[in-house]
Amino acid sequence: MNRKPMATPLTQNITPHREPPDLKQYAQAGGYQGLQRAIKTLTPQEVLQEVKESNLRGRGGAGFPTGLKWSFVPRGDDAPRPKYLIANADEMEPGTFKDRLLMEGDPHQLLEGMILASYAIQAEVAYIFLRAEYWLAAQRLKKAIAEAYQVNYLGKNLLGSTFSLELHLHTSAGRYICGEETALLNALEGKRAIPRAKPPYPQVSGLWGQPTVVNNVETLCNVPHIIARGAAWYQNLSRSEDGGTKIYGASGRVKHPGAWELPMGTPIREILEEHAGGMKDGFQLRGFLPGGASTDFLTEEHLEVPMDYDSVQAAGSRLGTGSLIILDDRTCPVDMVRNLEHFFAQESCGWCTPCRDGLPWVEKILLGIEQGQGQPEDLEYLMMHTRLLGPGHTFCAHAPGAMEPLQSALKYFKTDFEQHIHQQRCPFK
Amino acid sequence: MLSTEEIKAIDAERAHYPTAQAVGIEAMKIVQHHRGWVSDESLREIAEYLGLSVESLDGAATFYNLIFRRPVGKHVILICDSVSCWIMGYEQLREQLQTELKIGLGETTQDGRFTLLPSCCLGACERAPVMVVDQDLHGDLDSEKIGEILAGYE
Ligand SMILES: Cc1cc2nc3c(=O)[nH]c(=O)nc-3n(C[C@H](O)[C@H](O)[C@H](O)COP(=O)(O)O)c2cc1C
Ligand code: SF4
Numbered sequence: 001m002n003r004k005p006m007a008t009p010l011t012q013n014i015t016p017h018r019e020p021p022d023l024k025q026y027a028q029a030g031g032y033q034g035l036q037r038a039i040k041t042l043t044p045q046e047v048l049q050e051v052k053e054s055n056l057r058g059r060g061g062a063g064f065p066t067g068l069k070w071s072f073v074p075r076g077d078d079a080p081r082p083k084y085l086i087a088n089a090d091e092m093e094p095g096t097f098k099d100r101l102l103m104e105g106d107p108h109q110l111l112e113g114m115i116l117a118s119y120a121i122q123a124e125v126a127y128i129f130l131r132a133e134y135w136l137a138a139q140r141l142k143k144a145i146a147e148a149y150q151v152n153y154l155g156k157n158l159l160g161s162t163f164s165l166e167l168h169l170h171t172s173a174g175r176y177i178c179g180e181e182t183a184l185l186n187a188l189e190g191k192r193a194i195p196r197a198k199p200p201y202p203q204v205s206g207l208w209g210q211p212t213v214v215n216n217v218e219t220l221c222n223v224p225h226i227i228a229r230g231a232a233w234y235q236n237l238s239r240s241e242d243g244g245t246k247i248y249g250a251s252g253r254v255k256h257p258g259a260w261e262l263p264m265g266t267p268i269r270e271i272l273e274e275h276a277g278g279m280k281d282g283f284q285l286r287g288f289l290p291g292g293a294s295t296d297f298l299t300e301e302h303l304e305v306p307m308d309y310d311s312v313q314a315a316g317s318r319l320g321t322g323s324l325i326i327l328d329d330r331t332c333p334v335d336m337v338r339n340l341e342h343f344f345a346q347e348s349c350g351w352c353t354p355c356r357d358g359l360p361w362v363e364k365i366l367l368g369i370e371q372g373q374g375q376p377e378d379l380e381y382l383m384m385h386t387r388l389l390g391p392g393h394t395f396c397a398h399a400p401g402a403m404e405p406l407q408s409a410l411k412y413f414k415t416d417f418e419q420h421i422h423q424q425r426c427p428f429k
Numbered sequence: 430m431l432s433t434e435e436i437k438a439i440d441a442e443r444a445h446y447p448t449a450q451a452v453g454i455e456a457m458k459i460v461q462h463h464r465g466w467v468s469d470e471s472l473r474e475i476a477e478y479l480g481l482s483v484e485s486l487d488g489a490a491t492f493y494n495l496i497f498r499r500p501v502g503k504h505v506i507l508i509c510d511s512v513s514c515w516i517m518g519y520e521q522l523r524e525q526l527q528t529e530l531k532i533g534l535g536e537t538t539q540d541g542r543f544t545l546l547p548s549c550c551l552g553a554c555e556r557a558p559v560m561v562v563d564q565d566l567h568g569d570l571d572s573e574k575i576g577e578i579l580a581g582y583e
Contacts, residue, residue: 091552092549093550094511094512094549094550095511095512095550096554097552097553097555099552100552133507133551133552135564170445171458172454172493173454173458173494173495174494174495175492187454188451189448189450190446190448190450190452190454190489191450191485191488191489192489192492193492193493208447208448249555251516251517251555252516252517253516257513257555257556257557289512293511293512293550325512325513325516325554326516327516328516331516336515336516339511339512339515340512342510343510343512343549343550346549347549
């Protein structure tokens with residue numbers, strides 16, 4: 001296969017266990033050039049167009065094209081004001097840790113991306129919605145924000161232009177559902193973080209009823225590079241239709257768990273074997289969740305699948321956050337799914353009945369099977385739930401996401417479920 | 430009564446939002462930072478200061494995992510129970526902590542030194558299993574490390 005030269009724009013400034021670059025160091029490494037270029041020579045529409053052409057798709061899980069999302073925001077003199085931009089830094093998807101690396105390692109990159117995105121949609125206020133437990137990221141972002149204000153990359157009349165932007169850090173108080181974009185809006189407004197009905201979409205009526213764009217941290221970190229070096233350059237980083245690089249992660253019993261910035265579309269085998277170092281000695285690969293806790297299991301037969309949105313979907317799962325969670329041959333798949341469903345049941349916001357009542361039921365059935373009290377009809381009940389809690393039956397994507405690992409486990413690890421029920425015990429214990 | 434320091438911090442946050450309601454969670458976190466937890470009395474004081482109803486503020490407080498509506502120990506341990514940590518041995522770790530501290534999840538030690546709380550994914554899956562004590566992340570945990578870490582928090 002024709003391999004692209006390695007370029008790692010998102011992580012080039014990141015040195016683990018070291019202080020991130022301050023504003024001066026970030027600028028010396030080429031940072032804020034995209035911002036200078038945009039404010040001085042490009043119209044907001046041109047910035048938006050460049051991002052559209054880059055084929056950047058959202059890195060928060062759903063993969064929605066970023067430029068297209070921005071284009072739904074009302075523009076022009078009679079657009080409602082203020083408009084808002086929010087960086088979704090809630091990152092509580094189990095198995096996912098890429099946004100933390102980006103914020104701790106290069107906070108100015110996120111700020112520059114946010115300023116450019118705000119410029120494109122002409123937002124006057126931006127928030128970083130950060131999960132409570134990311135104290136180190138909070139501290140580093142605060143410092144970076146203060147530095148950016150000092151040199152007028154934030155504040156009134158940026159770099160002498162007519163564009164002004166206030167940017168604030170909001171730290172949350174710990175709930176997975178806050179990452180769902182409409183629940184996030186309620187959380188930021190100080191309410192219980194339950195999702196909102198769509199439409200209206202946030203781009204038209206979001207935070208305090210005003211036009212709002214919510215983008216993932218990694219998504220926004222791509223923007224400075226697209227603007228500084230152009231859509232064509234960015235496209236060319238990728239090994240697939242979707243532009244750019246992707247931060248892939250791997251956790252579980254691999255030799256070197258971690259995260260790596262690689263061309264979008266890097267095959268799973270390459271991530272697992274070359275970067276994660278393969279399985280730990282004495283362990284065999286049984287399966288993996290390709291994109292965090294709310295994606296379908298894939299197995300060894302999918303190792304050649306390129307990690308991009310369409311390919312992983314064609315294989316029956318989702319790219320999600322691009323964070324592989326590895327299931328080995330000595331870990332019980334039934335118990336793993338029980339752990340996952342415990343998480344989803346616990347983190348349901350409780351707003352709609354199927355999710356609030358269905359998830360604890362699923363957890364209970366799985367616990368019964370794991371503890372040796374499973375009945376043959378339990379598998380029917382579980383299957384039934386994957387349909388009843390699936391897409392279209394609940395208020396938001398939390399419950400359907402919870403059903404993805406379950407439905408695929410019932411498909412790939414059916415014999416494990418049957419053995420548990422037949423032997424009335426967990427064969428792994 | 431909110432202290433001058435608390436009021437100063439709350440006012441600084443208030444400048445970032447168009448409504449007082451949006452400051453509620455930050456305000457509770459500020460008070461919790463100073464007092465360890467958010468008592469009914471603290472809640473009333475915050476609600477009064479921001480002009481919010483106690484009920485709506487409590488509604489938000491009870492929704493979030495890290496607003497403590499009961500007293501906690503001097504050090505709060507958040508142990509990650511999500512899938513990557515679970516695969517890497519979360520259960521043994523939890524049992525060891527429970528035995529050493531003689532408490533269950535959600536409880537505080539007799540001497541008031543530690544509170545042990547489960548947490549969903551702490552976002553450090555590459556170092557699983559992990560836990561956070563106060564604001565320090567401890568990764569790649571095993572049974573030997575636990576004792577040492579606990580000893581470091583007087
Ligand atoms: C239950 C749930 C939790 C979510 N959590 C996050 C999160 O922590 N971070 C994130 O960026 N997106 C999260 N999302 C996706 C967001 O709703 C949204 O799609 C994303 O922030 C959009 O950004 P993007 O277009 O840049 O990907 C979550 C979605 C759901 C349904
Ligand atoms: S699906 Fe679950 S998380 Fe989403 S709104 Fe319904 S109860 Fe809340």
